[in-house]
Amino acid sequence: MALMAALCLPLFAALLCWIKPLRGFAWVVTVTSLSLAFAMAVFTASRVLEYGVAVGIPQWFEADALSILVILLVSFVCSVAAIFAGGYMHHGSQQSRRLWWFYCNYNLLVFALIVVPACASPNLAWVGVELVTLFSILLVGFEGTPTALEAAWKMAILTIMGAPISLLGFFVLYWAYHMGGGGSLETWRGLSTSAAAMSPNLLKFSFLLVFVGFGAKVGLAPMHTWLPDAHSQAPTPICAVLSGIKTTVPLYAILRLLSIVLSSSEARIGNWMIIIGLFSVGIAALLLLQVRDYKRMFAYSTVEHMGIILAAAGFATREGASGAVAQLMNHSITKSLCFYSAGAVLIVLGTRQIQDVRGLFKLSPFAGAALLLCSLAIAGAPPFPIFLSEFSILSAGLRSGHNVAVVVLATLIVIAFVAIFLQVNRMLFGDPEPASTSAAVPRSVRTAILIAAVPVVVLGVYIPGPVHSLITLAAQQLGGH
């Protein structure tokens, strides 16, 4: 029941935001309902830890460890982003009259984001992923400026084009499932139990189609070009959701399908995933070296992390899978913090150019400290959670014998680390330009940053027992041997 509540709360909130007398309270409604959804997700997670699976509607909405982990991330990031939006949107938006519309659309986006992991059926998960794409397109273009609309248009064409391709992929998957003697209702669980009976050729063909279709949405190179545009032009709370969660959710579907394909046929597909993942990491690391806009910088870092997760899943071992799951979680919580800090800097200085930001520590110690913390965390410095998960991914790669891939991956991670630090260093230290004026950081923005920083700081030094067992269980779902 709690699962259905977590699913329906954002939908209900969207309805409330749309009703005319309540439009003034859209922010309150959104924050309340999303925090409730997070509480429901935590409750569901406790059930999953106890029974292994939480059932909303049997065969339709079910959550195992991997999906409840994604639901937890979605509800956490989205509720904090909603808090952040309170101060940010009222401060910076040109469209303050249409804010109710923003929150309505935002709640619909959160609903779609929860649908994908909550669905037991791959076909409905496809519908969820498409809804996520559609709702986020309108939010990217929300400001209505020519550049924002251009970013939204690019994103629309590149990501919606994947929809029919992945749809055919899911049709072929269904076909393979039926030819392999599966039952009438296709579920992720049913697929993984009958993977051995399915035709490997059909499975591979279906995976290829889904990978091409969803890979564009994840932002894997070379289909990543929409991502930095959208993430630099969208309102900052949306960037946090897009980078932290919206890229993760299609990746979740890819990982699910990948584990099924890997369990049925030989590991060649895994090697391809490593190559494609490394390619994304490489492109992102090079682009990070010469980026000029700090929101774009964090966007490229998302491309990098998506590549790392894909490569880790490609190792096709249990350790690789648990590294991938941990990285997925750590990326979501850290990257959303990055965008909140970037939003704070944008409020303080009003510019997105790295070269125009000097001496941030002197202008606003709070924004400076937040930026320093999040860029240390996202680049993978110890003692932050991303360091731990990247380390475990590298060691998993060594143990499964992918030595070359590990060396390349480690080199690229170091390049990205150095690149992020060169850029942030210029922004944080030194003397501010005399002419620069600074605004104060609104209270809700401060609150959001403080809340988002808690898991980033804590999970690096201490992983609570339930979180650890959730990750282990989720890695089991992804299989590996």
Added chain:
Amino acid sequence: MVLSAQTQLIDGLNALTAGLILLTAFGMVATRQVQGVLRFFIVQSLFLAASSFLIGFNRDSIHLIALGVITIGAKVVAIPLVLKRTLPDELYERREINQVINIPVSLLLALLLAIAAEFIVSPLVGISTDPVVHVNLPIGLAGILIGAYSLVARREAIPQLVGILAMENGAFFAGVAIASDLPLIAEFAIAIDVILIAVVIGVLTRDITRTVGTTEAATMSELKEEPHLWR
């Protein structure tokens, strides 16, 4: 014996609709008029529904009959209506003057894509003995590839949208053959999703025409990759 003759007739008719769907896909590539592209799409959706009825009749599947009705409702009625309401009339009267690649070459490329689709799926269709699968899967994939091509080659917003929708038609044309007993809820949700695609792109196009004044995607190039790496 009579039954088998009937089955054969229906398979033949289905193959005919497959050919017509491919023909309408070529038609979309060859048409310059925005309105004309949209008309070709509506006709193609009707053929898709026809194929769904034929196979549904053959397999006694109420699902496929319902899918045909859903297709007509979504793609023949709802989507043109949605576009009519969101978009200003003058967009429909446009002609595309500067395509990236001219029409004869485009048609040739579309033909090559259709042949490629046949080759890609030929190792896969052997799994099934159903003649419908042998017809629908390659033609459906060809529809997807040709739609993707017209998406890349077109510059006006509406033909690009129709390219996406035509890709969706291709996916469904393969789907009616290979995933015929998909739960109806899933198919309904997919249809809603297709309508939403039209709504979102329609609204976005309207906003772009208002603020930027053009819907030629090629003229929008404010945002670029960081210049000195790609130049």
